[in-house]
Amino acid sequence: MTRAASTVVILLAVSLTGCATQDGGSAGDDETAVARGEAIYETSCMGCHGGGAGGAISDIPPRHNAQGHTWHHADCELLDIIADGLPDRPGLPEDAPTMPAFADDLDVQDRRAVLAYIKTWWTPDQLASQQRTTEQVCGTAG
DSSP, rough: OOOOHHHHHHHHHHHHHHOOTTTBBBBBOOHHHHHHHHHHHHHHTTTHHHSSSSSOOOSSOOOOSHHHSSGGSSHHHHHHHHHHHHOOOSSSTTTTTOOHHHHHHHOOHHHHHHHHHTTTTTTEEEEHHHHHHHEEEEEEEE
């Protein structure tokens, strides 16, 4: 094998390693994951969080689009929130909904698919910033 061919094989192996999830499973095909995430989001999330259009950073519950603040958080934090939910927090209005836990309803691949779908609403700058945050907080690129 030539040096150039060896380099291509090594780069391919490294890039495929980046597709592994923290629990060792494969993240799957991006388009397939996004489509699965969209279907799950529409049935499990949209009723509270809304869709990709509209919303603001101060919405309760927060919008996940580019005007919201979800992109400020690392993947591991977002996946934990989807799995474990969020308790009532001080300072929120009394009638503010509480984020339920989805660990019993969505496996890790489904939760990652929802996150992949949400990320389609973010700008390239937001995606880059969120990836840096993920690397710092989670110790990985996702």
